[in-house]
Amino acid sequence: MSRLAERVAAVFAEAGALQQSIDGFKPRLAQQQMATAVAAALQQHGQLVVEAETGTGKTFAYLAPVLLHPKKAIISTGTKNLQEQLFYRDLPRLRDSLAPNKQVALLKGRANYLCIQRLQQATAESGQWSKAVQQQLLTIKQWAQRTRSGDVGELNLLAEDASIMPQVTSTQDNCLGRECPFYEDCYLVKARRQAMEADLVVVNHHLFFADLALKDVGFGELIPAADAVIFDEAHQLPDIASDYFGEALSTRQLSDMAEDLRLLYMTELKDLAQLSRISEKLISSVKDWRLAFPHDAMRGNWREWVKQPSITAAGQRLQENLELLMTVMKTALGRNETLDNLYERCVSFMHKWQQLQDTERNGYSFWFETTARHVILHQTPLSVAERFGRYLQESEMSWVFTSATLAIADDFSHYVDRLGLKPAQTLQLASPFNFAEQAMFCLPRQLPQPHEREMESALLEVILTATRDNDGGTFVLFTSHRMLQRMATALSEHSTRPLFVQGTSGKRDLLAQFSAAGNGILLGTSSFWEGVDVRGDALRCVIIDKLPFAAPDDPLLQARIEDAKRRGIDAFSMIQLPQAVIALKQGAGRLIRDADDSGVLIVCDNRIVTRQYGQIFLRSLPAMQRTRSLATACQFLTQSRQTT
Template structure:
C-alpha cells in the first residue's frame, strides 16, 4: 500500500475523524495517480464520476506533500465549499501545519479608494445607489477581509458595486493612497505565503495571460496545479487569450473622468465635456444593436448600414479623451491611470475593427445595458500546451465529465495536452437500482410548435406524483424556461424558483429548505449543483444541449474544422453536447442513498444515429420509454416517504 493509499484505509485518521467516510477503490486509485504525477511533475487527466470522491482524492496528496499548490475551481461557490468545508476538515485531520488561502478576483474585494471617491460625490448617484453606499460604508468599518460576497444584504448585481470595487483598468496599484490597507493586496500576500491556494479558473487564466497586473507572481511559485471542473477550461482559456472591449468599460472610464473633474481637477471643465460626449456616443453605439440580449457574428454585423460609422465615432471620442488627458498628465494619479486606460481601449478597439484577420472568431454579445466586442482565438492548444510543457510542475485536470465514452481526445486536443496521462473512474453508485432514465414516447421534435405543450404536460404529471420531493427542470434556452415558468406559476402553489429571480446560491438554499420545490434553470444550473435526498427526486431536461447554431464561436470552430477536412458535427458539436448532458444528468444521484428519475424530452436520443453515443456516456440507469413507468417509480418513492 502506497503512502497516500494508507489515508484511505478503514483504519486511517480520515476514517476516524471524518463523519461518514467510507473507503472507495476509485478514490484511492485517483489519489495514488495524483501523487505519482506530483512526484514526476507530469500531467494527468481524470474523469471521476459522481460519487468517486475526487475532491478528497486530490486534496490528500496535496496536503501530505511538500511544496506549494493551487486548486482552481469552476465557480466561486465551489471555491468557498472547498475552502470553508472540505479543506479545514482534511487539514485538521492529516496536515494541521499547512497554511491555506482563498483568493478571488479583484471585483470581489472592497476598494477603499474607490469607496472614498464615490462618497465624496454621492449626490451624483440615484437614491438606490446612495442607500447602498451607506450600507457599504457601515460594513467597511467592521469587515476584516473586504470580501463583498459576505455582504449578504446587497443583491449580487447591486448598482453600487462598480463604484466601490476596482478593475484592472482603474486600479492605481502601488500609487494608490490606500495601498497599504488594500484588501486585494492583503489577500494576494496571504496567497503567496500559503502552502495551498484556492482560486477559480477565471482568476487563474487572468494570471497566466498576465491580464491582471500585480498578480502574475503566484503561478510560477507553485509545484502543482489542480483544475477541478476542468471541462470548462477550453472556453475560459479562449477568452483570456483573446481580447474584448465592452461599452460598460468605456462608460466606467467616462464616469471616472467626471469624478476626477468633480473631486480633483475642478478647473479642467473640458474633462467633464469629453466624458459626456463619450457617454452620448456609447448610447448611440448601443442603438446599432437589437434591444433583446443576443450573440452574433461581428464580421457580419459590421457590414450593416451605419455600424462602421458608429464604431468610428467611438474611436474618435476615445482619441479626444487621450488628447485631453495627455495634456494634464502628472496632475492626478487617477487621471494618469485614465489616460492609460483610454490608450489601451483605443488600441483594442482598433484591433476589433480589423475583422479580416484569420485564426479568430470575431463576435459580439449584448445585454440591455451594454455591448461587448470579442476577438477569440479558435484554438489555444499551441499556447496552453507549450505553457504546460515549459512549466516545471505537476498538472491535474479532473471533472465528472471529460470523456466521450472512454475517449479523452476532445478535451486533450483542445488544450494541447498531448503527453498527459488519462484515467477514467466509474461511480460507485448503483445507478441501475437507484435511478430510472425515461425517454417518453410520442413526443414531437424539439423545434415543433407543439413541443412546449407536451413538455409542460410531462412536467405537470411529474409534479402531481412527486408531491413531497423536489423537481429540477433544466432547459437549453431562457425562452423555454420563461414560458414553462409562467405556465406553472398559474398552476401550482408549491415553491416555484426561477433562475434570475435571485442569486443562484439563494435559489438553491430555498430549494433545499422547501423539500418539494420546483427549480427552473438553464446552463449554470446544469453543473455545480449538489442537492441530496428527497429534496431532488426528479430531473427533467427539455432537449439535448447542443450549442446554439448561431453562436459565433461555435460557427467559427465549425468552419475551421471543415477547412481542415474534419466532420464538424462529430468533432466539435457532438462532444460538447454530450459533456453538457452528462453534467445535467449528474444533478440527480449525489449520494449512495439517493433515488430518482431522469426524464429527457428529446426524441433525437432514440431517432438519430448519434443518440446512442449520448446514451452510452450517461450513467448506467435502468431505461424506459414509458412515462407511466417513471411516474410509478416516483409514486413508490412518495409512498416510502409517507411511511417513514
C-alpha cells in the same frame, strides 16, 4: 510506489487517518485509486486527467496528496461558490487531520475586494446618487470599519449586483497599483501576500486564466508560483481559456472610464472643464452606438455586423470622441497620478478598439453581445491548444485535471486535444452509486420533434404527469430562456406545486427555497445544469427539454465550424456532439447525489433513438434502468419513495 503514494494510500485505508478523524468516512476503492494517481503525478511533475463520477469523493482524493506533498500547490475551482465551499468546508477537515501546520489561503479576483481609494472617491461623489445607492454606500462604509479581509462576499446585506459595487471595487483598468496612496493597506495586496506565503492557495478558473493571460511565462500579478496545479470542474477550462486568451472591449469600460474622469474633474482637477465636457460626449456616443444595435439582448457575428452603415457611422463617432479625449488627457499628463492611469486606460482601449475593427484576421472568432445598455466586442481564438499546451510543457509543474464529466463514451481525446494536453495518464472512475437500482432513465414515446410547435404542449404534459406522481422535488432544465419562460407561465396556471424560476432570485437563495419546499418545481437553464447539489427527496426527478446542442447561431460555434470545414474536419462529430454529450452528462448528474438518493431522469428528445449519434449520449450516461413509458417512470418514482 513512491513514498508519497504510500502515505496517501495509508490515509484512505481501513482504520486510516481519515476514518479515525472524520465522522462517517468509509474507504472507497475509486477514491483510493484517484488519490494514489494524483500523488504519482505530483512526484513525477506530470499531467493527469481524471474523470471521477458523482460519489467518488474526488475532492478528498486530490486534497490529501496535496496536503501531504511538501511543495506549494494551487487548487482552481469552477466558480467562486465552489471555491468558498472548498476553502471553508472541505479543506479545514482534511488539513486538521493530515497537515495542521500547512498555511492555506483563499485568493479571488480584484473585483471581489473593497478598494479604499475608490470608496473615498465614491463618498465624495455620493451627493449625486439616488437615496437607494447612498444607503448602499452607507452599508459599505459601516462594514468597511470592521472587515479584516475586505472580501465583499461578506456583505450579505447587499446583492452581488448592487449598483454600488463597481464604485467601491477596482478593475485592472482603474487600479493605481503601487501609485495608490492606500497601497500598503489594500485588501487585494494583503490577500496576495498571504497567498505568496501560503503552502496551498485556492483560486477559481477565471482568476487563474485572467492572471495567466497577463504573462505567458510564469504567473501574472496575482497568482504565486507553485509546484502543482489542480483543476476541479476541469470540463469548463477550454471555454474559459478561450475567453481569456482573446480580447474584449465593452462600452461599460468606456463609460466607466469617462465617469472616472468626470469625478476627477469634480474633486481634484476643477480647472480642466474641457475634460468633463469630452467625457460627457464620449458617454453620449457610447449610448448612440448601443442604439445602433437591436433593442433586445443578442449575440452576433461581428465580421458581418461591422459592415452595417448605421453601426459603422456610430462607431466612427465613438472613435473620434475617444481619440479627442486621449489628446486632451495627454496635455495634462504628470499633474495627477489618477489622470496618468486613466490616460493609459484610454490608450489601451483605443488599441483594443482598432484591433477589434480588423476582422479579416484568421484563427479568431469575431463576435459581439449586447445587454440592455451595453455592447461587448470579442476576439476569441478558435483553439487554445497550442498556447496552453506549450505553457504546460515549458513549466516544471504537476498538472491535474478532474471533473465528473470529461470523457465522451470512455474517450478522453476530445478534452485532451482542446487543451493541448499530453497526459502521462488518464483515469476514468465510475460512481460507487447503484444506478441500476437507484435511478431510471425515461425517453417518453410519441414526442414531437424538438423544433415542432406541438413540443411545447407535450413538454408541459410530461412535467405535469411526472410531478403528479413525485412527492419530492423536480428540476426542469432548459436549453433556452425562451422555453423556460413559456413553461413558467404555463406551470403557474396548471400546477399547484411551489414554482421556482431562474432569475426571480439569486441562485443560492433559489436553491435554498427549493430544497426547503421539498416538493417544488425548479426551472433553470445553463447555470443549473452543473455545480448544483440537492440531495434526498428534495430532488427526485430531473426533466431535460432537449439535447443540449449549442445554438446554431452562436458566433463562436459558427467560426469553429467554418474553421473545421476549411481543415476538412467533421465539425458536428468533433465539435458540436462532444460538447452536447458533456452538457447532458452534467445535467443528468444533478439527479443522484448520495448513496440513498433515488429518482428518474426524463429527456424529452426522441433524437436519442432516431439519430445514430443518440447511442453516444446513451453510452455516456450512468447505467440506469431505461424505459420509453412515462407511466413506468412515474411508477418507479412512487415505488422508490415507498422503499426509502
